[in-house]
Amino acid sequence: MALVELYRMIWLKAVDERRYALLRIAFAAVTLIHIAHLWPYRISLLCSDGIIDPLVASSSNSGLYLSIFAPLNSPLAVTIIFLTAASATLLLAWGKLTRLMLGVLFLFLLSVMQRAPISASGWDYILINLSFILLFSPLGEKWNPHNLLPGRGKPPEDQSVPRYGLVLIQLQVFVIYWQTVMLKIDNYYWQTGDFMTYFMLSHHSRFPGTWVINWQGMLDMLTYLTLLVELAIPILLWIPKTRRAGLLLGIGFHLGIAIFGVNLSIFSLVMISTFLAFTGPCCRHPKQDMKSTPELQESCR
């Protein structure tokens, strides 16, 4: 019985649906940026006469190959799919046909990854994991960027929804940071603190050059600090009392990555958007649980 209660508390505890709405809007925004980033690559990476052979891409995928770019592989078809996906982000952000639009975006993201696996970057996987979780989560569709702003538009009636989607994204954030730390502490250059020096010499650095030699002590400290920060961010975000510090640290960390790294801005934006799973509108904290809240029962039907 206690286990049932524990499960119910973990997954079904009621939360303000605006938390989902904020997350949905942020996801739509970063996905739109991602689509804009992919736009110049679409013909060469996703069309049948591009760089990546479609047959090899489909056979290299051990699961089901669901890429929409298998049947629709001409430049015109690919362009139409991109425009459809971009429109889906706008409708999703505005709370229109949200489940369908999320389905469209999930299929789009999955299709890109399955069609061009050798061109994938880390944030592709993060976006697809987020879209998968959101696909089955409450989305707070009555809220849109207009009525979420205080004093703007007519706000819908407050409603509480189960928090399982937020908890899953929180777990995802934990695992993203912690798995990378676990892998890094096993690496010689992270152990010796040299990683950041080599990173700053590479093409990932915005300012590559021999200057790193004069700053090696500080870069060594930055290497260790990175590991500490990656370990700390999810914990600080998870504990309500330290959430603000977690947000500041997380946003600062990812801004640092975006400033000092090249081509890592979208990764930073995606990670910052996931922090919304830990936070929410501060004006209301519903205490009800699913059992005692008719709105929640309604939201399940």
Add this chain to the structure above:
Amino acid sequence: MKTRCGILIVAFASLCAANILSGLATLTPHATGWLADVRKTTGTEQNWSMFHSIPRVQRLQVAVVAIDREGNPHKFGPGLPGLKDIQPHEKIRYYYTFERLFTPGGEAYRKPYIKALAQALGKKDPRLVEFSIHLRITTTHPKNTPQEISLLLDRIRKGGKPAVEQQGIFGPFPVKNDGTG
């Protein structure tokens, strides 16, 4: 109805949580069998190895050099379709693509790419007979051995260059002029 809905939510959330948390079992980060298939199908793999090894490339440039019947070289870009010029440093996905195409493990993708290049060159200019792919990589440690890496910072301290240029040539390959590949 409401109980059934709650049970469904709990069951789904527990399965998702198990998949996500299995990502912390770094000793077996790559699932095999049906779990790998489900993860591949749904895109829910848990592989977050971001920058766990040191990057070694400062710049990557790719060009296709084709030779005509008279032996004259002609330079083209490696982008398909259209043999367009590509700057992998500016367009990060091209960097990933070409890095993975031309490193061990990328053979499956490389062979059809070379075949597609052969056809594209044949269409572009029927006088072309053969071509090769030239990779210019500016790298901090070309041999990628621990000894070399350990000497790298010393080399820079002593006034040496932080990176050296390596030229990799793949080919020559025949140009397909008949359009059949």
